[in-house]
Amino acid sequence: MKKRHSTKTNYPLQALSIIFFLFLGILVLLPAVYTLCNSFMSPSEIRQYYAAAINQREQGGAAFHLIPDAFSLEGYYMVFLRRTNYLMKFWYSLFLCIAISAGQIFVSALGGFAFAKYPLPFKKGIFFLLMVLMMMPIQVTLVPNYIILDGLNLLDSWLALILPMAFLPFGTVFMAQIFKGIPDEILDAAKLDGAGTFQILFQIIAPITKGGIISVFLLSFVDAWNMVEQPITFLRxxxxxxxxxxxxxxxxxxxxxxxxxxxxxxxxxxxxFFFFHEELAQGIELSGVK
Structure with a gap:
């Protein structure tokens, strides 16, 4: 006769887990909420609470002030209409990031498709080197990229930022893992219908792996949007x-x-991330399916 095992819920442990993760969530969200709330302060109110700490005129930090004394859109008005240099930088950065992400998608799609579906010489060794480069910090490649860009006379131009970022190895490795999950029968059937390599990749394979392509775009966009070392190194x-x-x-x-x-x-x-979080999750899932 089989014994019945009764499962008892450990309510104290469950409550502690909820409290811990709730506290962790508050810590993660607090900087974003703090920044958003303080953005609705007037410039005079911000100077009142933070000027001493920022200008280092007294010891200690600024007082924590979350809720504005009076709701104000003066800061947004000044940024949009009075200090247009910020908006110029915003649109310039947006252009750079879109160009970098588009280049990353193009290079990653071609490279990943070649590694996944074509018998290239020394393919495993080259792919291993790409994985090693992917794990290296970006600071390691700054000097080699600087030498190459200087030789091509591209320093101090927007191409000095776009080209190195577009050829980062992460996208190629990521897309290669996704393309490996595409059955070879699809490629063979397309070739029998007279489709060429580019037609197969961009008209047949790309729609199937849309989640992976969007994932590469999102991750490369975030990487480009937050870049600091590259502009300081490559731009005078x-x-x-x-x-x-x-x-x-x-x-x-x-x-x-x-x-x-x-x-x-x-x-x-x-x-x-709000509009494409499902595609990002789908792309990451596809990259792990063999």
Whole structure:
């Protein structure tokens, strides 16, 4: 006769787990909520609470002030209509990130398709090197990229940022793993119908792996949006710096607008993940399916 095992719920442990993860969630969300709430302060109110700490005129930190004394859109008005240099940097950075992400998709699709479906010489060794490069920090490749860009006379131009970022190995490795899950019978049937390599890739395979392509776009966009070392290394003209570098100067010159600038800087990333989070999850899932 089989014994029945009764499962008892450990309510104290469950309650502690809920409290712990709730506390962890508050810690994660607090900086974003703090920045958003302070962005609705007037510049005079921000100077009142934070000027002493930012200018280092007294010991200690600034007082934690979450809720504005009076709701104000003056900061947004100044950024959009009075201090247009921020918006110029915003649109310039958006152009750079879209160009980098589009280049990353094109290079990753071609490279990943070749590694997954074609018998290339030394394919395993080259793919292993790509994985090694992918695990290296970006700072390791700054000097080699600088030498190459200097030889091509591309320093201090927007191509100096786009080309190295478009050829990062992550996208190729990621797409190769996805393309390996595509049955070879689909390719063989397309070839029998007279389709060429580019036609197979962009008209047949790309729609099937849309989630993976969107994932590469999102991840490369985030990487490009947050880049700091590359502009400082490859650009001599500070007026060509993207928003990620320009934000540091906001705290020094117009610190009363730093919260508004922080909210607007996070907006593109938040919108992309809000609208395409399902495709991102699908792409990551496809990359793990063999």
């Amino acid at each position: 003209d500070i007026f060509r710096y993207p928003l990620s570098v320009f934000l540091a100067s906001v705290n020094q010159v117009n610190f009363e607008l730093s919260f508004v600038c922080g909210v607007l800087a996070a907006l593109p990333i938040l919108l992309l």
